[in-house]
Amino acid sequence: MSDLDYNKLLKKVQSITSTKSVDEDRFKVPKADIFYEGNTTVLRNFDKIIDTLNREANHLLKFFLGSIGTAGETSGGRIIFQGKIPARTIQDKLVEYVDTYVLCSECNRPDTHLVKKGRTILIRCDACGAFRSIGSMKKKMMKTPHETLKEGSIYELTIKDIGKRGDGVAFFDKYVIYIPGSVKGSMVKVKIEKISGTVAFGRIVQ
């Protein structure tokens, strides 16, 4: 590389870092650019998000699919999710991902990388040198009451749809609940009889 090229490069780097420092106080989570195609949801700027967060595409993809509870794949720098996922849900998951896997909990900067130690994943901050384990972060997040479905408990649910076999379908957090003998649009009290993964079966109680 000639000196000229080197200087050009240096200037370029300096201009990038100086614009970045304008609002370095709070890292802005990239905005998910969503559109719908048939019965799929497309995250158009996935490659840019990966670039900004400096994380592996596969890691974020798995996080999205696991936490949203849908199937999907990457294609040409985009993610194509099965089903219509509200843009808000995807953005919320992205914020959750950034909080868990990207931001340093000490200095709040995104200049971090993940380190695997056995079965534990650590996040190490390149800016301040702090370490934290993702596991302990997850435990913290578990403390905030998350809606969970319990077998034997009763919930008030709205029947949003009718499944292929004629059962009513309701949604609760990540769960899809099938309720025989219910009418679309009605609000019913349902006793959860069985949960299998993210699918549950219930019965109307009075």
Ligand SMILES: [Zn+2]
């Ligand atoms: Zn830090």
